[in-house]
Amino acid sequence: MIVIETERLQIRTLDESDAPRMAEYRNKREVKQYQSWRHYSVRDAKKLIRMINKYPFRGERYDMMQYAVDIKGGIMIGDLHITMTGKRSFMIGYTFDSLYWHHGYARESVAALIDYMVANYPIKKVLAYIMTYNEASRRLLLDLGFEKFDESKFLREESYQKFIEEDT
Numbered sequence: 001m002i003v004i005e006t007e008r009l010q011i012r013t014l015d016e017s018d019a020p021r022m023a024e025y026r027n028k029r030e031v032k033q034y035q036s037w038r039h040y041s042v043r044d045a046k047k048l049i050r051m052i053n054k055y056p057f058r059g060e061r062y063d064m065m066q067y068a069v070d071i072k073g074g075i076m077i078g079d080l081h082i083t084m085t086g087k088r089s090f091m092i093g094y095t096f097d098s099l100y101w102h103h104g105y106a107r108e109s110v111a112a113l114i115d116y117m118v119a120n121y122p123i124k125k126v127l128a129y130i131m132t133y134n135e136a137s138r139r140l141l142l143d144l145g146f147e148k149f150d151e152s153k154f155l156r157e158e159s160y161q162k163f164i165e166e167d168t
């Protein structure tokens with residue numbers, strides 16, 4: 001089901017038939033180096049999709065959602081993740097196939113998903129966590145108006161937040 005359309009992309013719910021494509025790009029060395037997994041299999045993707053589709057998203061604390069990002073009329077190029085951290089805040093994550101980096105697709109879809117969440121839920125804050133050496137992810141967050149509010153040199157992690165203005 002298509003949830004959001006942007007100029008170049010569509011953001012939609014996932015089903016199990018997306019698992020091979022998801023595993024294909026999530027298992028690339030340059031993609032997984034910034035993520036929590038060492039290897040990403042079709043089985044991992046199926047498990048995630050099944051889990052997400054099993055529990056309805058109500059916008060309550062700990063609710064999760066995962067979306068596919070497709071080029072309009074074309075291939076799936078990445079996925080977006082949301083975990084509600086409270087009724088008014090959520091954490092966002094994103095993973096894109098390296099073949100489709102450097103076109104602004106991640107910014108376009110992340111910005112659209114934040115707008116969608118703000119329009120449909122009483123969201124006041126968005127959170128994101130990155131590895132310190134993930135320059136591309138940091139640039140994306142800063143471009144979208146996030147600010148760094150915490151870091152751990154030991155864990156090599158940085159925490160970012162974006163407050164939602166009343167009139168957005």
Ligand SMILES: CC(C)(COP(=O)(O)OP(=O)(O)OC[C@H]1O[C@@H](n2cnc3c(N)ncnc32)[C@H](O)[C@@H]1OP(=O)(O)O)[C@@H](O)C(=O)NCCC(=O)NCCS
Pocket residue numbers: 030031032034035093094095096097100101102103104105106107108129130131134136137139140
């Ligand atoms: C994080 C990640 C999604 C960023 O991808 P990205 O390609 O840098 O981001 P975008 O798709 O928004 O593209 C932005 C780039 O496209 C350029 N660009 C080209 N056309 C553009 C357009 N129409 N609009 C905006 N930017 C455009 C920008 O100038 C920017 O250039 P840069 O790569 O030189 O900085 C990607 O690196 C990734 O998937 N990494 C692996 C997983 C990961 O790290 N996830 C985050 C964990 S916290």
